[in-house]
Amino acid sequence: MTIKLFLSQTDNRPMYLQIMAQIKQKVMVGDWLTGFHLPSIRELAASTGVSVITVKRAYLELEREGVIVTQQGKGSFIAQTDNMQTKLQDEELDQLLTQVAEQARQMGLDEPATVQRLQQVYQRMLKK
Amino acid sequence: MNDIAIQLNDVSKAFKYFALKNVDLTLPTGQIMGFVGANGAGKSTTIRIIMGLMQADQGKVNVLGRTLPYEQANLKQEVGYSSEEMRLYGAKNLGWHMQFIKSIYPSWDDNYAKALLNRFDLNTEQKIKQFSKGQHIKAQLLLVLARKPKLLVLDEPTTGLDPVARQEVMNELALILQDEQRTVLFSSHNTADVEKISDQITFIDRGRIIDSNDKETFLENWRRINIELPSDHEMLPMGHVIHVEQQGRIASMVSNQFTPSILQACQQQNIRVNSVDNMTLEEIFLTSVMHRRQGEQK
Amino acid sequence: MNINPAMISRLFIKDWQLIQRYMLMYIGLGALSIFLMSVKNGTAYYTGVVMLITVLIGASAHVVFVSIVIERKEHQMSFIMGLPINVTDYTLSKLLGGLVAYLLCWTPIVLTLLLVIGFSDMPNGMIPMALITALEILLATTLLLCVAIVFEQEAVTIVVMVALNLLFNLFLFSVGQMPEINMHITSDTPVFNATVFGIIGVELLSILLLLVATTYYKSRKACFF
Numbered sequence: 001m002t003i004k005l006f007l008s009q010t011d012n013r014p015m016y017l018q019i020m021a022q023i024k025q026k027v028m029v030g031d032w033l034t035g036f037h038l039p040s041i042r043e044l045a046a047s048t049g050v051s052v053i054t055v056k057r058a059y060l061e062l063e064r065e066g067v068i069v070t071q072q073g074k075g076s077f078i079a080q081t082d083n084m085q086t087k088l089q090d091e092e093l094d095q096l097l098t099q100v101a102e103q104a105r106q107m108g109l110d111e112p113a114t115v116q117r118l119q120q121v122y123q124r125m126l127k128k
Numbered sequence: 129m130n131d132i133a134i135q136l137n138d139v140s141k142a143f144k145y146f147a148l149k150n151v152d153l154t155l156p157t158g159q160i161m162g163f164v165g166a167n168g169a170g171k172s173t174t175i176r177i178i179m180g181l182m183q184a185d186q187g188k189v190n191v192l193g194r195t196l197p198y199e200q201a202n203l204k205q206e207v208g209y210s211s212e213e214m215r216l217y218g219a220k221n222l223g224w225h226m227q228f229i230k231s232i233y234p235s236w237d238d239n240y241a242k243a244l245l246n247r248f249d250l251n252t253e254q255k256i257k258q259f260s261k262g263q264h265i266k267a268q269l270l271l272v273l274a275r276k277p278k279l280l281v282l283d284e285p286t287t288g289l290d291p292v293a294r295q296e297v298m299n300e301l302a303l304i305l306q307d308e309q310r311t312v313l314f315s316s317h318n319t320a321d322v323e324k325i326s327d328q329i330t331f332i333d334r335g336r337i338i339d340s341n342d343k344e345t346f347l348e349n350w351r352r353i354n355i356e357l358p359s360d361h362e363m364l365p366m367g368h369v370i371h372v373e374q375q376g377r378i379a380s381m382v383s384n385q386f387t388p389s390i391l392q393a394c395q396q397q398n399i400r401v402n403s404v405d406n407m408t409l410e411e412i413f414l415t416s417v418m419h420r421r422q423g424e425q426k
Numbered sequence: 427m428n429i430n431p432a433m434i435s436r437l438f439i440k441d442w443q444l445i446q447r448y449m450l451m452y453i454g455l456g457a458l459s460i461f462l463m464s465v466k467n468g469t470a471y472y473t474g475v476v477m478l479i480t481v482l483i484g485a486s487a488h489v490v491f492v493s494i495v496i497e498r499k500e501h502q503m504s505f506i507m508g509l510p511i512n513v514t515d516y517t518l519s520k521l522l523g524g525l526v527a528y529l530l531c532w533t534p535i536v537l538t539l540l541l542v543i544g545f546s547d548m549p550n551g552m553i554p555m556a557l558i559t560a561l562e563i564l565l566a567t568t569l570l571l572c573v574a575i576v577f578e579q580e581a582v583t584i585v586v587m588v589a590l591n592l593l594f595n596l597f598l599f600s601v602g603q604m605p606e607i608n609m610h611i612t613s614d615t616p617v618f619n620a621t622v623f624g625i626i627g628v629e630l631l632s633i634l635l636l637l638v639a640t641t642y643y644k645s646r647k648a649c650f651f
Contacts, residue, residue: 009320014347014406042306049302051160053327057344181507182651197648201430201512209508215501217444228440232433232509268505 003039005048019058028088038076133157133311139187148173148335158308162322163315165332171315175283179209208277210268212284218257222267233275241274262293282314286321323409338420350412351386355379356400370419382415433511438523441493449531452485456535464546485531486567489524494574507650517644524571536560551613554622561629566590568633572640
């Protein structure tokens, strides 16, 4: 099976981050489960048209984050972590919240004010 | 097996109105190098020297372990070369050309050739002079690809191709990556083609290599930093920053060796950092060229 | 000096395939001219002679221009340069290949001419002059091939071609003036005297010298550009 990744030239993120995000997404939605054998770096590079060095970097970062494990000579697999899906979802939420906090701080909001703002947004959303 | 596919050391070549100066270039086996430069920057001259078609005034040229230009006939047995100016014989069809190339290279792969005919949507019976420009370029690439050379040297393979044909060609180049013994050098003035597929990137301008590195290092080192200054006085020069544009209190600077220390320096000078952005290869290329040319004028 | 005979012959076959049809056409036209020469009619004879010379010179220009000048001009040569050959291989393929291709057209025409002279009412004394003339055209072809290869320029090749055509007329005139040649031209048997052998010898030797000199000159070049 050839692996399809949906990569975009207009996405501001570097290509290796896009590849990481797509692989994480496949894990989050449950397409790739623990132990899933990932395509080799060269296979993925060939099928996506992205350079080997970029795919290699994405795999290295994923390995560092514990999403995949690479065994010499055998290839890369989705790591065996309890609740990998939840863990990745948590990470994604944290990232978004960090951006929110950053923006709030730049606007001069302190911590309680930021929390209050978030509560307001949350309640408005529930009403809809 | 050689780990280095292409190695140029201090190669120079002078012409009446142009000179290639002290070119150093290394391309490891199994990688794709994008060779980027404006028209007339020296890409084709460098490639001709690599192929042994032109003799350098000085310097060493070694490709697949062979010394050029002396071993060019043997080298060309293993290298697939195509260039922008190359033309096939208009009075003959593609099938005739395929037979001709097949008779020369034992490595010719009929099945791969058929697959390429299909994917490139080319007809073997049609005379070359009836081909469109894009079909002509694809036909040439087919002749080169179907013999599966260890090294591909392609001078502007995508120039003149429509977006569909360009995609077809780039996909074929990507497929070559599956074999870690095969190496590709291709020149282009289209940075978008180069950015996605290349492992190594080399910039050339006015006959000099201005930068050469692996792509991830390239993209990682360059950042555009958007800032707000404490006053509208001209900003003081900063280390690792090669280019600054300022209007009033808003400024944008470009670093080619980005480190967090730049952000610390901003903090110390009371400069507010609004964003630190990645740059596209095109922006990096243009900034490099401008910076280099300004440096030459001083 | 490294040469690759297999590649040289492949390049020759490729060049021959590109001009084959035209060469066959020239052979046909050559046969027609010889037929005209054999018709017992002054006008037909002179038409035949002029046509025969035109065909032989036309074929020579065709070989040189299609396989060398146009190939360079239309950048098919860039394609050829990428093949596993060096400058010497290329030179030999063009020089020997061009000459062989031309001979494939020249030989049947000249043989037919000699046979027709021999077996028709035309005086057999014409045979030495016919041979000398045909060899002059072969020599001019060789020179044109060498010029096209050495100078690599269309304009120079055209100028030399024009000059060679002028020289050809001058050559015919001066050889025709030689008593050792013209006194036997209407005789019933061909006379191969020292002058005839001398001229033929010089012609053949010049062809050989041109080939050797051009190959030597080009083989010292390491690169195509």
